[in-house]
Amino acid sequence: MSTLRIVYHYALARGLRKWKSREELERWQKRRITRQVERIRTQSPFYRKWWGGADASDWRSFPLIDKNIMMQHFDQLNTVGISKDEAMALAGASEDTRNFKPSVQGITVGLSSGTSGNRGLFLVSEREQDAWTGTVLAKVLPGGLWKPAKIAFFLRANSNLYESVQRGRLQFQYFDLLERVDTLVERMEEYRPTVWVAPPSMLRMLADAYLDGTLTATPEKIISVAEVLDPLDRKVLERVFGQTIHQVYQCTEGFLGATCSFGTLHLNEDIVHIEKEFIDPASRRFVPIITDFSRTSQPIIRYRLNDILTEAAVPCACGSLFTAIERIEGRCDDTLYFPHRHTGEAVPIFPDFVTRAVIAASPDLEHYRVVQRRDGSLEIALHLGEGGDPEQVQAEVQRQLTKLGERLTCIVPRTSYVPYTFEPGMTKLRRVERQHT
Numbered sequence: 001m002s003t004l005r006i007v008y009h010y011a012l013a014r015g016l017r018k019w020k021s022r023e024e025l026e027r028w029q030k031r032r033i034t035r036q037v038e039r040i041r042t043q044s045p046f047y048r049k050w051w052g053g054a055d056a057s058d059w060r061s062f063p064l065i066d067k068n069i070m071m072q073h074f075d076q077l078n079t080v081g082i083s084k085d086e087a088m089a090l091a092g093a094s095e096d097t098r099n100f101k102p103s104v105q106g107i108t109v110g111l112s113s114g115t116s117g118n119r120g121l122f123l124v125s126e127r128e129q130d131a132w133t134g135t136v137l138a139k140v141l142p143g144g145l146w147k148p149a150k151i152a153f154f155l156r157a158n159s160n161l162y163e164s165v166q167r168g169r170l171q172f173q174y175f176d177l178l179e180r181v182d183t184l185v186e187r188m189e190e191y192r193p194t195v196w197v198a199p200p201s202m203l204r205m206l207a208d209a210y211l212d213g214t215l216t217a218t219p220e221k222i223i224s225v226a227e228v229l230d231p232l233d234r235k236v237l238e239r240v241f242g243q244t245i246h247q248v249y250q251c252t253e254g255f256l257g258a259t260c261s262f263g264t265l266h267l268n269e270d271i272v273h274i275e276k277e278f279i280d281p282a283s284r285r286f287v288p289i290i291t292d293f294s295r296t297s298q299p300i301i302r303y304r305l306n307d308i309l310t311e312a313a314v315p316c317a318c319g320s321l322f323t324a325i326e327r328i329e330g331r332c333d334d335t336l337y338f339p340h341r342h343t344g345e346a347v348p349i350f351p352d353f354v355t356r357a358v359i360a361a362s363p364d365l366e367h368y369r370v371v372q373r374r375d376g377s378l379e380i381a382l383h384l385g386e387g388g389d390p391e392q393v394q395a396e397v398q399r400q401l402t403k404l405g406e407r408l409t410c411i412v413p414r415t416s417y418v419p420y421t422f423e424p425g426m427t428k429l430r431r432v433e434r435q436h437t
Helices: 001-016 022-043 044-051 054-060 068-072 085-097 128-142 182-190 200-211 231-241 351-359 390-407
Strands: 107-112 121-124 150-153 170-176 195-198 219-225 245-251 253-261 266-267 270-281 286-291 309-313 323-332 336-339 347-348 365-372 377-383 415-419 433-434
Touching: 001 128, 022 044, 022 054, 022 286, 044 219, 085 107, 085 150, 121 128, 128 245, 128 253, 150 182, 150 219, 170 182, 182 200, 195 200, 200 219, 200 231, 219 231, 231 245, 231 351, 231 365, 245 266, 245 323, 253 286, 323 351, 336 433, 351 365, 351 390, 351 433, 377 390, 390 415
Parallel strands: 150 170, 150 195, 195 219, 219 245, 365 433, 377 415
Antiparallel strands: 107 121, 245 253, 253 266, 266 323, 270 286, 286 309, 309 323, 336 347, 365 377
């Protein structure tokens, strides 16, 4: 690990590298990607075959890849000679022992959480780790690199990558989501971190502990990761802690976005190029196609994610040239389908439509989940605050969903209501989910 390299990438992300216009940024990205394609063509047998003899400058026409293709061709895609079996064995052993320190040939190996049931591997070299560390610290750390900070990081699995942010005056502690919540709260009370990094579901549990007095520590900054930050969770957390809830958009495919000082999520277009595959242009919803123009161990070039993002309608007041995102809505697979009122054809219902309908039902709503079963029916779980009338709220939820159906000319499927339950740990919280199996 090179401190000099970390500081260099920190300085780049903090403004050492600037562009005068969006057009200048895009020309710079194009040059970087063309060079990256030429480099990867010589190092990755998979990409060499995948692209055929196409010219590097024609990279926008290259065929897409996704998680299935990447995992299927993992051995030939990566450039560091690590096999899928070798990487999976190391990552699996780390998960079993909860020891996330081991690496292979200086390469950090990790597993994605596998929300869709298809877990992905990621490889990161020491050089790439330094670049990631410097960039993350520049974009998310309050007060700069040399101001003391104590970071509490909650996730299902730790990694050398995450540990690398511990430098100098920066302290870092990993909090394992598989531990009991009361144990995690006790550790938080003793550690008293200034920066909290956790999934929204865990942040809500910390908020509950704060409200009941078992947790008295308060942070300078709260960063939501790993799960979609639902509008309901954001509202509750901002009310309890009296501050903006920031986000990091990070996945196996890279560090894709972070919120600015105004609380707006921006795509990290200084380290990745993101094409927009619009699925509903009128509402600015798109699926991102990722090209990382610096990562070489496990090259990510024209990789189609399974996420739905909504582009902001107007530029952010911070003045950044990077694309502003109104909301990360969820996975494409969690788009629900209601039958059209007249034709019976399946009408796509984006998760945000469902979220807004349910939240509008009652101010007493504290938690909810909407699951569409394989037969098309809806299963709705609601958790109300003290004084909330379950029957009244259920009736209002039904009324709001009916209004949504009328607006979209479709019929709301048969609906049942069940008790709300969720336990943190291996499973990510998905407020709106469509089941496939």
